[in-house]
Amino acid sequence: MIMEFSQALTHLKNGGKIRRASWSAGEEFVFEVKDQQWQGHDINPFMLIKTDEVPAYSMFQPNSCEVLADDWEIVD
DSSP: OEEOHHHHHHHHHTTOEEEETTSOTTEEEEEEEOSEEETTEEEOOEEEEEESSSSSEEEOOOOHHHHHOSOEEEEO
């Protein structure tokens, strides 16, 4: 199912993974990290992206093109 970012964001905030249909195969999915602490301090929720370029996760901050895009999809 293809959707706008606002719809995909709801899925993401409910613990799901999302991605854009137009992304290359290397950009696998985005997910939310929440309920975390560092040295006893709460950390605000944030998004990470999983790619196959590096064997690690990276911070994800959607730009205006991604927020306005209507090709978001749910990743199982």
